[in-house]
Amino acid sequence: MDIAQARKERIDRGIKVRSDGLYALMSLKELSYLTLPRFLLIAGMLSLPFLMPGMYWQRVISIVCIYSLLALSFDFLAHYVGLVCLGGAFFIGMGGYIAGILNTYFGLPPVLTIPLATIIGGALSTFLLLPCLPLKGVYFAIVTLMYPLFMARIIEAFDIFGGTDGIIGIDSFSNHWVEQYVVIGVVLGFVFGLRRLVNMDIGLIFTAIMDNDQAVKASGINITLYRALAVFIASSMGCLGGACITHIYMWSGISQFALDFSILPIAATVIGGAGTLVGPVLGCLILVPVSELLRDFGTLRIVFYAVILVAFILFKSEGIMEFVQRKYEQFERWTKI
Amino acid sequence: MQIIVYGTINSVSLALMALGFAMVYGISRVPNFAHGALYIVCGFVCWIFLNSLGLNYFLAIILSLLVNALIGALMYRFVLIRVRGMNISEIIGSYAIGLAILEGLRWGGFKGMTYTLPVFMEGSITLGGVPVDYHRLLMMIIGVVLVGLLWAFTHYTKLGLALQGMAQDERAALMLGIDSDLMATLAMAFGAMLAGVAAILILPLGNIVVESGYHVLIMSIAVCIVGGLGSWMGAIVAAFLIGFTQILTVVYIGSHFQMVVAILAIILTLIVKPSGLFGRQHELEERV
Numbered sequence: 274m275d276i277a278q279a280r281k282e283r284i285d286r287g288i289k290v291r292s293d294g295l296y297a298l299m300s301l302k303e304l305s306y307l308t309l310p311r312f313l314l315i316a317g318m319l320s321l322p323f324l325m326p327g328m329y330w331q332r333v334i335s336i337v338c339i340y341s342l343l344a345l346s347f348d349f350l351a352h353y354v355g356l357v358c359l360g361g362a363f364f365i366g367m368g369g370y371i372a373g374i375l376n377t378y379f380g381l382p383p384v385l386t387i388p389l390a391t392i393i394g395g396a397l398s399t400f401l402l403l404p405c406l407p408l409k410g411v412y413f414a415i416v417t418l419m420y421p422l423f424m425a426r427i428i429e430a431f432d433i434f435g436g437t438d439g440i441i442g443i444d445s446f447s448n449h450w451v452e453q454y455v456v457i458g459v460v461l462g463f464v465f466g467l468r469r470l471v472n473m474d475i476g477l478i479f480t481a482i483m484d485n486d487q488a489v490k491a492s493g494i495n496i497t498l499y500r501a502l503a504v505f506i507a508s509s510m511g512c513l514g515g516a517c518i519t520h521i522y523m524w525s526g527i528s529q530f531a532l533d534f535s536i537l538p539i540a541a542t543v544i545g546g547a548g549t550l551v552g553p554v555l556g557c558l559i560l561v562p563v564s565e566l567l568r569d570f571g572t573l574r575i576v577f578y579a580v581i582l583v584a585f586i587l588f589k590s591e592g593i594m595e596f597v598q599r600k601y602e603q604f605e606r607w608t609k610i
Numbered sequence: 611m612q613i614i615v616y617g618t619i620n621s622v623s624l625a626l627m628a629l630g631f632a633m634v635y636g637i638s639r640v641p642n643f644a645h646g647a648l649y650i651v652c653g654f655v656c657w658i659f660l661n662s663l664g665l666n667y668f669l670a671i672i673l674s675l676l677v678n679a680l681i682g683a684l685m686y687r688f689v690l691i692r693v694r695g696m697n698i699s700e701i702i703g704s705y706a707i708g709l710a711i712l713e714g715l716r717w718g719g720f721k722g723m724t725y726t727l728p729v730f731m732e733g734s735i736t737l738g739g740v741p742v743d744y745h746r747l748l749m750m751i752i753g754v755v756l757v758g759l760l761w762a763f764t765h766y767t768k769l770g771l772a773l774q775g776m777a778q779d780e781r782a783a784l785m786l787g788i789d790s791d792l793m794a795t796l797a798m799a800f801g802a803m804l805a806g807v808a809a810i811l812i813l814p815l816g817n818i819v820v821e822s823g824y825h826v827l828i829m830s831i832a833v834c835i836v837g838g839l840g841s842w843m844g845a846i847v848a849a850f851l852i853g854f855t856q857i858l859t860v861v862y863i864g865s866h867f868q869m870v871v872a873i874l875a876i877i878l879t880l881i882v883k884p885s886g887l888f889g890r891q892h893e894l895e896e897r898v
Contacts, residue, residue: 357698404881411641411697415831416880422828423873430866536709539702572713579710586703587692 279607289602310601314551318461322453330562331449335521337561338456339365342514344538344545344553345463346507352548353471354503355483357410360417362534364511365518366424366527368394372516373440373525383444387455387516394512399505406500418535425530439526446520456517460554463510467550470506479503537561540582546592555593613857615740621853622753623812625846627826628833629760630804632845635834637777638794640690640700644708645805646827650820651711652678652806653813656727667728675806682802686795694794708827716820727814749811756807757846773797825869832872836879851875 292303325331343361350356372390375381381389405416434440446452470476481489482496489496519525537560538553545556560578567574585592627649634642642648655677659670685707693699734743764770775783776793784790808826816822833852837844852875859867 351698359701405877408880411701412880414698414701415641415835416877419828419873419876423870423877426866426870426873430864430870536705540706543702571717573717575713576710576717579706579713582706583689583703583710586699586706587689590699 278610280610281605282608283599283603283605285603314464314554315461318457319454321457322450328449331453332521333562333565335453335456335517337557338453338460339514339518340534340538340541340561341460341554341557342456342463342510343534344541344557345460345467345550346510347538348542348547348550348553349467349471350503350507351542353476353483354479354500355409355486356406356500356504357414358417358504358507359414359535359539360420361511361538362421362530362532363417363424364394364398364508365515365534366421366530367398367508368512368515369519369525369529370434370440370515371397371512372519373443374434376443376520377440383446383520387513387520390516390519391509391513394515395505395509398508398512399501402504402508403501406497406504421530421532421535425527428527428530435526437527439524439528441524443519443523443525445523452517452521459513459517464550464554471550475499475502537564537578540578542592543582543590544585544592546594546596547590549592549594549598552592552594559593612740613854613861615742617854617857618850619742619746619750620857621850622750623808624829624833624853625757625849626749626753626804626808626811628830628837628845628849629757629842630801630808631830632834632837632839632842633760633804634797634801635839636842637773637797638686638694640686640694640704640794640798641697641839642798642801643701643705643827644685644711645801645830646823646825647708647711648678648682648802648805649809649826650715650818650823651681652802652809653727653818654715656810657818660727671810674810675803678806679799679803682805683795683799685802686798690798691791691794708823712820712823726817727810745814752807752811756804760842769796828869829872832876835876 288303288306291297291300292307297303297307321334322331325334343365346364347358347361350358368390371394372383372386375386375389376383401420402417405413408416428434429437446455471479478489478494478499482499486496515525515529518529538557541556541560542553543556544552544560545554546552560581564574564578567577570577589596630648631642631645634640634645652674656670656674659665659673660667663670665673685704689703689707690700693703734741735747736742764774772783772788773793773796775786776788776790776797780790783793805826829852833848834845836852837846837848852872855871855875856868859871
């Protein structure tokens with residue numbers, strides 16, 4: 274058949290249509306069609322520590338989870354609230370330093386420092402970002418990109434919290450199984466929690482603020498309050514990741530404000546599928562191990578993921594997740610015009 | 611006196627760095643986050659022409675500027691054109707290209723050994739009791755001449771007027787037969803060339819290091835934001851503002867705080883008046 278005389282047609286699979294409504298509960302087949310992707314994600318994440326060959330790769334899994342948290346928070350803020358935050362490193366650094374300070378100066382154990390760093394870090398980051406909340410688009414992006422650089426320079430210039438050496442001698446997790454299951458559990462919790470959140474009333478308000486803030490304002494809703502709330506949720510996730518990474522490496526320092534933490538999550542979101550919330554986790558699962566494999570090549574790995582990023586933005590801007598989801602739910606066929 | 615002389619020199623070099631960024635944003639509304647990378651590439655290409663191919667210094671400069679313009683144009687034609695108008699993709703895309711170029715240079719043996727470009731003229735002169743070498747003086751003169759030429763170019767040549775028309779209203783420009791894609795490509799090429807000019811003028815004062823690419827990017831963003839994105843006059847005024855503030859902080863507080871000032875300037879300007887000193891954006895577009 275000549276290409277010019279045919280077009281591709283996409284139709285929902287029968288099972289997808291049947292399992293759309295409440296009647297999916299009547300049949301095991303349809304139930305399993307619905308739960309299979311979720312089950313795969315949960316089981317896959319939980320079994321990862323067992324599948325990894327050694328301590329080194331198990332550590333990589335923890336790092337994957339921390340980047341996933343950041344990528345999730347970026348995806349949530351950018352595609353459900355409309356705030357593009359390029360400063361993931363700011364959250365990591367805040368959480369990391371707060372956990373480090375609480376642990377070394379006040380002697381609190383990791384069980385307490387991680388939740389405390391999450392809450393305090395989230396509140397502090399939100400407070401510091403509060404003046405920029407009325408900004409939109411490229412302005413918010415640039416200002417958030419500057420925050421982590423600013424914090425790093427401040428710490429360097431005033432020589433506080435160990436200056437350029439950072440805070441050393443921080444407690445680690447009790448063992449590496451605890452470490453991994455804590456971060457994996459947190460990531461899974463946030464993936465499903467955020468999915469629930471964006472479908473609730475408050476999620477509706479967030480999306481409305483993204484689409485038309487003037488209209489939301491006109492309905493008597495305080496948009497700055499809701500934006501602050503969204504930033505608090507996202508920054509808490511970042512701070513949680515930062516606190517975990519501090520306890521994993523038993524160290525917190527200026528490099529936690531490095532651009533790596535701002536760029537890789539964004540790359541992961543673009544590759545995984547923007548606005549899907551699961552996509553960023555998938556993106557991290559691909560990108561972080563690849564960049565570990567390329568560690569021998571030094572800075573070439575940054576070139577590598579920058580090139581992947583550009584390629585995805587240009588040629589596959591929907592991301593892996595959307596693509597897979599389409600294949601799972603629809604089939605394609607050629608039809609005559 | 612010292613403060614005035616060094617402040618002016620610092621301001622002129624900041625203005626040189628920022629001009630390219632301001633031009634690209636002003637005309638095509640693309641925030642070119644690869645600006646710092648283009649700056650370093652030009653220095654590197656010039657070094658290759660000069661040392662590996664053994665060309666005349668003047669010829670090497672001209673050729674490296676042309677190469678840089680070509681890189682800028684290709685970058686726009688093949689990558690940025692496809693994401694134009696999508697703010698986030700523009701930023702991420704151009705930043706990723708810049709990152710790839712800079713880290714690629716770092717990986718490709720562009721480290722360890724120090725690479726330097728020769729100064730144009732040896733020797734120095736005393737201005738009001740402060741010794742200033744000829745190169746810095748020349749840099750200031752070329753900077754002023756360049757701004758003048760740019761002004762004349764955009765106001766009196768057909769191409770310059772077309773670029774300006776597109777900056778003011780792209781749709782109207784399209785209706786009058788101005789090819790907006792071609793103009794944006796040209797703007798990008800000019801922007802890259804200006805980054806190159808800045809590199810050629812500033813790099814001989816120090817080593818060519820990859821880190822300064824990031825530094826240049828941050829400084830030019832700072833200058834452009836304080837001056838108002840898309841406004842050239844604003845960028846120049848802001849360059850003087852930040853330049854003098856930086857020198858004052860170095861003299862009275864300490865050189866650690868030089869970068870803090872620049873970043874603080876960005877954050878404060880964005881919070882207080884996002885359109886900058888001379889921005890032409892309407893308040894409603896950027897604020898709720």
